[in-house]
Amino acid sequence: MVHRHARTARRSAAAAVGALVLAGLPSAATAGPTPVAGPVPGAAQTLGADRPSPHLLGALQRDLILTPDQASERLVNEAEAGTRAGRLRNALGERFAGAWVRGDTSKELMVATTDVKDVAAIEAQGATAAVVERTLADLKAAKDKLDAAAGRVATADTPVWYVDVPNNRLMVQATSQEAGTAFVRAAGLQGEDVGIRMTKDRPRLLQDITGGDASYINGTARCSVGFSVTKGGQRGFATAGHCGDPGDTTTGYDRTAQGVFHASTFPGEDMAWVATNDQWVPTPDVRAEDGQEVQVTGSAQALVGAAVCRSGSTTGWHCGTIQQHDTSVSYSQGRVDGLTRTTVCAEPGDSGGPYVAGAQAQGVTSGGSGDCTAGGTTYYQPVNPILGDFGLTLTTAAAQPDVPAPQDGSAQEWATGRVYEAGTTVTRDGVRYQCLQTHQAQGAWAPAATPALWQRL
DSSP states (O other), X not given: OEETTTHHHHHHOOGGGHHHHHHHSOOHHHHOOSOOSSOOOOHHHHTTTTSOOHHHHHHHHHHHTOOHHHHHHHHHHHHHHHHHHHHHHHHHGGXXXXXXXXXXXXXXXXXXXXXXXXXXXXXXXXOEEEEOSSOHHHHHHHHHHHHHHHTTSOOTTSOXXXXXXXXTEEEEEESSHHHHHHHHHHTTOTTSOEEEEEOOOOOEEOOOOOBTOEEEETTTEEEEOOEEEEETTEEEEEEOGGGOOTTOEEEOTTSSEEEEEEEEEOSBSOEEEEEEOTTEEOOSEEXXXXXXXXXXXXXXXXXXXXXXXXXXXXXEEEEEEEEEEEEEEEETTEEEEEEEEESOOOOTTOTXXXXXXXXXXXXXXEEXXXXXXXXXXXXXXXXXXXXXXXXXEEOOSSOOOOOOOOTTOOTTBOOTTOEEXXXXXXXXXXXXXXXXXXXEOOGGGOGGGOTTTEEEO
């Protein structure tokens, strides 16, 4: 989001698995979407990974130590992997135990299952199979017990816990073995495979309209703008909930009047949106380096292992990788669930700033530990829950045709503006589809035209 009067000046500066393959992963001859005009785009084209910003590529090369070709290849591989992982998630059903990418160019897609009979079907999709003991649903149920225990016992010495998908286990970050063991016992998980990682790092909140620009709250505290959004005719931006309470006022990077916090949730979640005045124009831009910008085209959620870059008003533009989704973090101000853990660095004042994977919006900075000199760990609040909970529409660079919502308001009928979780089933023009990647629906992303995001049933 940019100030209307400042925009120009600033830019110058096998048989056993045959049933699985046939039922869950139909052949192109039988499972193609309803024909659409023109060629159907692949995942990289749909998500904009085939035409990345040079500023994004430069940051990936610097922070992940990649060559130009490796950076470009990585973005395309991650986009395509998301679609294949979604199809396998739907096909494996309750046996699915997670998916992630690995390697310098994310060439290898790993998909975990609890049944060895699924291996051939996974490999048929070009992925590497991992046969594990616990399903993703089982791991999430165990994490729910840790979440419940955190409501009964102090977690100052066990500030982080999450599902470690690649290792098929729960992990607790603790200041001592004793603290970690006590937390696991309080959750009733003693004797189960719960790892305890000891560290003295304690995550902190990073508080101190183009995504990454400074935003000052009540004239004192500073956070960063996340993503431009709209709600009806009201313009605004998404940011972190700990940055302000409803009614708090904001001024922009230039200290002129900007807006008011319309809604905010913290702790529990770390999300907010600011309704801005008419002098601030929403854009799909995220601030990169040297005054340049990267544009977002959607909000498809990236896999564990994918590259992600962040912008903030203190430290600017930095990249790393996604380590885990659905992480719980206990800050001194309260616990937040559902965060994503990354290797990107950040410092105070970067809170609320945007994370992007390729051209896809991922979330806004919540907190972390370390700094951008020695390195660190950060956590972001995913953007799709912000859009869904507050009824916001992400501002994107993609065309947004006017696709009316269903007359009866049915949640089963596909409609623009809705946030769809992976696995959700919808109907469009009488045809049923299943969602492959969590995202907010756009007019240009109707199911029949986007097999990267939807699988016809």
